[in-house]
Amino acid sequence: MKMYIAMALFAFTVSAISLLRIMSEREFYRLTSMKRAWGRTRGLALHFLSNVALPLVVGVVFLGGGISGLALVRPLIAEEPFQVEENSATDAEKSESLPALADIYTSMA
DSSP states (O other): OOOHHHHOOEEEEHHHHHHHHHHSSOOOHHHHHHHHHHHHHHHHHHHIIIIIIIIHHHHHHHHHHHHHHHOOOOSSSOOSOOOOOOOOHHHHHHHHHHHHHHHHHHHHO
């Protein structure tokens, strides 16, 4: 889970640097080209969303996952990629274990 906290810190750093670049006196090339292509308001909004808001949201999600211990991202390479997980209970066993649901379905029919 330390990996998620490190990714969150990286995302916060990216968003902070991008926010400082937007607020600075000098405009940077990407912001200028986006303003030129999309117009001032839309270009600034797209630049803000892609370079500040999105990394900030990703940082919050990964920080929450790192603190709570949830596995947010599955590994790309599985340890046993061709192993199929089998369900322990069949559909009939599941319906027998939940008689209230069976009554609901029969009363609706």
